[in-house]
Amino acid sequence: MLWGKTARYAIAFFLIISLNFAIPRAMPGDTLTNLMGEDVHLSEDAMLELKAKVGVDQPIHIQFLNYWRDLFHLDLGYSYHLHAPVSSLIRERIKWTMLLVAPSIIMGAFVGTLLGALAGWRRKEAKSRLQTTGFLLIYCTPPYFLSMLALYFLGFELGWFPLKGFYQSGTIGDIAHHLFLPVLIMTLFSASRNYMIMRGSVIQERQMLYASYARAKGLSSDQILFRHIFKNAALPIITLVALDFGFIFSGALFIEIVFSMHGMGNLIYDSLLCRDYPVLQGTFAVITIMVILANLLADWTYGLVDPRVRWQR
Amino acid sequence: MALLDIRNLSVSFETPQGLVKAATQVSLALEYNETLALVGETGCGKSVVVNAIMKLLPANAKVDGRVIYRGRDLLSLDEKEMARIRGQDIAIIFQNPSLALNPVYKISEQVSESMILKKRSSRSRAEEISSQLLQRLGLKGRESSYPFQLSGGMNQRAMIACSVVLGPKIIIADEPTKGLDQSMVGQVLGEIRKAKEVNGASLLLITHDMEVARQISDKVAVMYCGEVMEVGKTEEVLQAPSHPYTQALLDSLPERGFLPIPGPSPSMIDPPEGCRFHPRCPWRRDLCSIERPVQKSTTTGWVRCCR
Numbered sequence: 231m232l233w234g235k236t237a238r239y240a241i242a243f244f245l246i247i248s249l250n251f252a253i254p255r256a257m258p259g260d261t262l263t264n265l266m267g268e269d270v271h272l273s274e275d276a277m278l279e280l281k282a283k284v285g286v287d288q289p290i291h292i293q294f295l296n297y298w299r300d301l302f303h304l305d306l307g308y309s310y311h312l313h314a315p316v317s318s319l320i321r322e323r324i325k326w327t328m329l330l331v332a333p334s335i336i337m338g339a340f341v342g343t344l345l346g347a348l349a350g351w352r353r354k355e356a357k358s359r360l361q362t363t364g365f366l367l368i369y370c371t372p373p374y375f376l377s378m379l380a381l382y383f384l385g386f387e388l389g390w391f392p393l394k395g396f397y398q399s400g401t402i403g404d405i406a407h408h409l410f411l412p413v414l415i416m417t418l419f420s421a422s423r424n425y426m427i428m429r430g431s432v433i434q435e436r437q438m439l440y441a442s443y444a445r446a447k448g449l450s451s452d453q454i455l456f457r458h459i460f461k462n463a464a465l466p467i468i469t470l471v472a473l474d475f476g477f478i479f480s481g482a483l484f485i486e487i488v489f490s491m492h493g494m495g496n497l498i499y500d501s502l503l504c505r506d507y508p509v510l511q512g513t514f515a516v517i518t519i520m521v522i523l524a525n526l527l528a529d530w531t532y533g534l535v536d537p538r539v540r541w542q543r
Numbered sequence: 544m545a546l547l548d549i550r551n552l553s554v555s556f557e558t559p560q561g562l563v564k565a566a567t568q569v570s571l572a573l574e575y576n577e578t579l580a581l582v583g584e585t586g587c588g589k590s591v592v593v594n595a596i597m598k599l600l601p602a603n604a605k606v607d608g609r610v611i612y613r614g615r616d617l618l619s620l621d622e623k624e625m626a627r628i629r630g631q632d633i634a635i636i637f638q639n640p641s642l643a644l645n646p647v648y649k650i651s652e653q654v655s656e657s658m659i660l661k662k663r664s665s666r667s668r669a670e671e672i673s674s675q676l677l678q679r680l681g682l683k684g685r686e687s688s689y690p691f692q693l694s695g696g697m698n699q700r701a702m703i704a705c706s707v708v709l710g711p712k713i714i715i716a717d718e719p720t721k722g723l724d725q726s727m728v729g730q731v732l733g734e735i736r737k738a739k740e741v742n743g744a745s746l747l748l749i750t751h752d753m754e755v756a757r758q759i760s761d762k763v764a765v766m767y768c769g770e771v772m773e774v775g776k777t778e779e780v781l782q783a784p785s786h787p788y789t790q791a792l793l794d795s796l797p798e799r800g801f802l803p804i805p806g807p808s809p810s811m812i813d814p815p816e817g818c819r820f821h822p823r824c825p826w827r828r829d830l831c832s833i834e835r836p837v838q839k840s841t842t843t844g845w846v847r848c849c850r
Contacts (some may be wrong), residue, residue: 443643446599447657447705448630451622457656461647536647537689 235529239522246518250511251297255290262286306512311504316512319497324516326396327493330409330485331478334416339471341417342424343464349425350432350463351455362429369422373415374484380411381488394490412485420474424467431463438462465536469528476524477517545572546745547596547633547713552608554591554600561812565591567769568608573713578739578746580760580777582753584792586808588769589749590638593715597635598625612713630657634711636735638718640698644690650701651677651686654708661709676704680734696727700734707738714739715747720755728752732759753796757781762844765789768809768819775844785846788820818849826850 262281281287285296300306306316345365349358368376385391392398397405435441436459444458483495490496494513501509533540554566566588573579581589594600596610596617610617617628629635637643644653654673658664664672674686680700690698699719707714716735720728736759739746750756756763756777763780765773765788773786784790794802806823809815815822821831830849838845 439637439639439642440645442599443637443702443705444645445626446597446629446635446637448626448628448661448709449656450626453660458645462645537649538646538691541689541692 236526239526243518243522247298247301247515248294250514250518251294254507254511255286255293301515306515307508309501309506309508311501311506312509316508319509320494320512320516323492323494323497326491327478327482327486327495329396329405330412330491330493331416331482333409334413335420335471335474335478337413337417338420339424339467339474342421343428343467345421346425346428347432347455347460347463350429351436351451351459353429353433362425365422365425368418369426372484373419374488376419377412377415377485377488380415384411396491396493412482412489412491416482416485424470427466427470428463431466432459435459435463461535465532468531468535472524472528472531473521474524475527476521478520546575546577546612547573547747548609548611549573549592549596550609550611552592552595552606552610554588554595554607555605556601557603557605558812563811564769564814565604565811566595567814569766569769569771571764571771571774573745573747576743576745577762578736578748578760579762579764580748580750580756581764581766582750582756582792583766584808585751586811587766588811589751589766590717591769592766593635593717593747593749596715597629597633598622599635627661630661630706630711631709632711633713633715634706634709635715635717636699636703636706636719638721640702641690641695643702644698644705646690649687649689650682650693650698650704654701654704657705657709673704673708676708677701679737680704696723696731699723699727699731703731703734703738707742707744710742710744712742712744713747714742714744715749717749718751719748720750720752728755729758735759753781753793765792768814769811770819770847772820772848773841773844773846775841775846779841779843785841786820786848787824787826787850791823791825818847 262277262284285293288296304317306320308315309319312319342365345361349362352358353362381391381393385393391411392408396408398408432455440462441454441459444454449457482493483499485491486493486495487499497509498513500506501513549569549571552566552569553564556563556565569588569592571579571581571592581592583589591600591604595604595606598617598620600606606618608618612628612632617625620628644650648656651670651673654677655664655666655669658669658672659666662669677683677686677700680703682697682700682704685693685697690701693701703719714735719731719735723731732755735746735748738744746759748756748760760777763773763775763777764771765780765784765786767788772788773780773784775785780789781793784793788804791802791804793799795804804823809819809822815832817830817832817834818824818827818836821827824831828849834849836847836849838847
């Protein structure tokens with residue numbers, strides 16, 4: 231069944247990318263303007279020249295084939311607004327966003343799952359109730375607000391952390407110093423969500439007969455939780471964390487704006503404001519690919535952990 | 544001195560509807576190498592008694608009395624000490640094997656787990672022993688299967704392996720034949736009996752099926768509405784029952800005329816005064832609704848009836 235699923239994802243990929251091709255051509259107005267962005271003004275001659283270069287004067291099926299060929303050559307078009315190829319723009323931004331988001335997702339998954347499991351197991355204890363309240367509070371606060379608070383108190387008032395950007399001098403220590411606050415906030419936020427889900431999941435799983443039977447076999451409380459309940463309860467987390475990776479390049483938008491970091495989120499945001507269509511289309515294609523890969527990853531890990539899923543396919 | 548001595552065990556549950564008196568002053572003794580069947584209709588408190596012995600009851604349960612095993616009162620042990628007893632000294636086989644086994648582990652892993660965690664065996668040694676045990680129970684070639692790949696009967700045997708792998712002195716089986724078809728019943732009972740004999744253990748079997756009790760047990764205890772009504776050697780209790788409830792239970796069997804017991808099952812929150820069986824008893828007298836009968840000796844045991 232994994233092949234069937236892969237085929238389904240391939241079809242989804244084809245359709246979404248085709249839609250990406252169709253939208254600027256189906257939009258009212260001049261196709262070239264739709265492809266270039268609205269603030270690009272050119273002379274009549276330059277316009278014709280560009281039309282030939284971009285290929286919009288050719289029949290639509292040729293354009294479609296060219297579009298796919300360019301995509302496989304990692305040619306995502308040219309931003310006339312930023313005067314750079316879209317693919318190199320994205321490459322430049324992606325590595326910074328990765329540095330911000332990947333550690334946050336990974337640490338958030340570990341911290342949230344572990345603490346959430348313990349909280350679900352010992353939910354009547356005062357300590358775990360307090361912890362749950364704390365995580366709920368973080369979960370309910372919009373991340374940009376949390377970022378602004380941290381920036382104001384820890385960055386501005388106390389001066390412990392720089393106020394903006396990914397780096398100043400570019401040394402590893404400097405980058406880590408800049409990344410500390412945004413990564414901390416993203417980690418807390420992703421941990422709080424995983425915490426809530428894991429806690430609920432453990433509370434549900436502990437009612438199952440296999441948990442009582444583990445106790446009847448003479449296992450200690452920790453052994454029941456970590457050997458028997460944890461694996462069953464963590465199944466929903468796998469899907470969530472895998473999907474987090476799918477939105478790795480768009481999910482950090484608010485954090486990037488508050489901390490003025492030039493990552494993917496800000497790239498999308500700026501191109502949206504300037505109607506820089508080539509960049510929007512390029513990022514759209516990249517996000518599509520990532521989300522589909524993440525779904526595949528989720529399916530694959532799920533099967534790895536849960537034999538019932540593995541044998542069904 | 545019996546291997547397991549249950550004295551005046553009472554269990555009640557605090558619920559929004561009121562206090563559920565699930566077991567009242569239950570006294571039973573399990574001798575060495577003996578098989579004791581605890582019988583009675585569904586909901587009479589049989590499972591509550593064994594779960595109280597194992598200390599597996601939920602937090603809202605209130606337990607009184609004593610359960611003496613090898614000179615120690617199990618009810619006074621803390622969770623850590625009790626965890627050492629479970630599996631090694633007293634093992635339980637649940638009634639729903641497909642749900643009691645963990646769905647995401649192979650059965651061989653679930654059998655060897657106890658050896659690795661409780662006996663500190665090496666992984667290879669534990670796997671060797673568990674695979675031998677599973678083979679003996681007729682699961683050869685199925686060691687690497689997951690519970691969802693096996694039938695209910697196979698899971699039942701896998702769970703028997705999980706429970707007896709440490710060689711417990713007491714095996715408790717809670718309705719092990721419930722929901723099995725007739726051909727499987729004999730097979731599963733055979734496996735349990737074998738496991739008992741191999742370990743030289745005593746067996747406490749819970750069942751609502753009198754035929755099962757007749758096949759396997761040395762002694763029978765009959766429970767009704769949270770109380771033990773009659774205890775005695777299996778032949779005596781099933782051939783010449785002393786308590787009218789035991790008689791009624793036997794008469795309700797298909798081969799004995801399929802006679803239903805008149806009246807509804809009693810409430811466990813507000814059980815009948817005096818003898819708990821009196822509202823449904825054909826022999827009831829005025830005294831029965833006032834005074835709780837005392838235990839009277841019979842040839843091989845005792846009965847709680849004034850008749």
